[in-house]
Amino acid sequence: MAIKKERPREKLILEGAQSLTNQDLLSILVGSGIRGKPVYEVAESLLQVAQGDLAVLSKMPPEAYALVDGIGMAKAVQIAAALELGRRRQMATGRRHSLNVIRSSQDVYRHFSLKLTDLGHEEFWLLLLRRSNAVMSEVMISRGGLTGTVADPKIIFSKALAMRAAGIIAVHNHPSGNSKPSRADRELTKNLQWAGKMLDCPLLDHLIVAGDDYFSFADAGEL
Numbered sequence: 268m269a270i271k272k273e274r275p276r277e278k279l280i281l282e283g284a285q286s287l288t289n290q291d292l293l294s295i296l297v298g299s300g301i302r303g304k305p306v307y308e309v310a311e312s313l314l315q316v317a318q319g320d321l322a323v324l325s326k327m328p329p330e331a332y333a334l335v336d337g338i339g340m341a342k343a344v345q346i347a348a349a350l351e352l353g354r355r356r357q358m359a360t361g362r363r364h365s366l367n368v369i370r371s372s373q374d375v376y377r378h379f380s381l382k383l384t385d386l387g388h389e390e391f392w393l394l395l396l397r398r399s400n401a402v403m404s405e406v407m408i409s410r411g412g413l414t415g416t417v418a419d420p421k422i423i424f425s426k427a428l429a430m431r432a433a434g435i436i437a438v439h440n441h442p443s444g445n446s447k448p449s450r451a452d453r454e455l456t457k458n459l460q461w462a463g464k465m466l467d468c469p470l471l472d473h474l475i476v477a478g479d480d481y482f483s484f485a486d487a488g489e490l
Contacts, residue, residue, distance in 0.1 A: 309337035
């Protein structure tokens with residue numbers, strides 16, 4: 268028996284969640300349509316807002332979902348919660364392959380892309396390393412807005428020295444998707460590089476994570 272497009276719940280039960288389209292899954296989250304607009308059309312409108320890209324959709328705040336006709340704030344919050352659960356599951360899967368030793372900037376990027384790629388705000392993280400480049404710890408230094416976050420070198424090196432780290436790697440994200448360093452990024456990198464030399468705790472790299480791309484100051488020869 269064919270399952271109608273507007274009945275994704277039944278399709279999920281009979282065929283499994285993997286058989287559903289993104290529109291089907293969003294239809295289940297939305298729950299119901301409005302007069303003159305069935306639920307699958309509401310879900311389609313929501314996808315169109317994000318150009319059909321779930322990664323873009325996951326970065327949007329609930330207020331943006333609520334702009335779609337047929338989605339109120341209650342439904343918008345449910346959608347945001349479901350997307351965040353998906354992101355956390357991905358992060359949990361990534362943690363099974365924990366970062367033990369840094370061999371290249373790609374190691375750092377693969378690890379932090381799970382944590383930072385879908386965020387709608389900037390976060391600044393620090394990797395503390397032993398002399399063998401083994402990872403001692405990872406610490407979030409700050410969380411900011413869409414266009415920036417504050418990373419204080421005094422806080423950064425107070426944590427590094429307290430852990431007796433032999434070196435550090437700085438990592439932050441650009442929610443815009445543009446990995447090009449800003450003037451402030453370059454100034455911060457120079458300050459961290461100088462302070463690291465003075466304190467015998469060198470800055471080994473500074474990565475900017477931007478979606479499927481990243482920028483490494485070390486790879487670019489700027490460290």
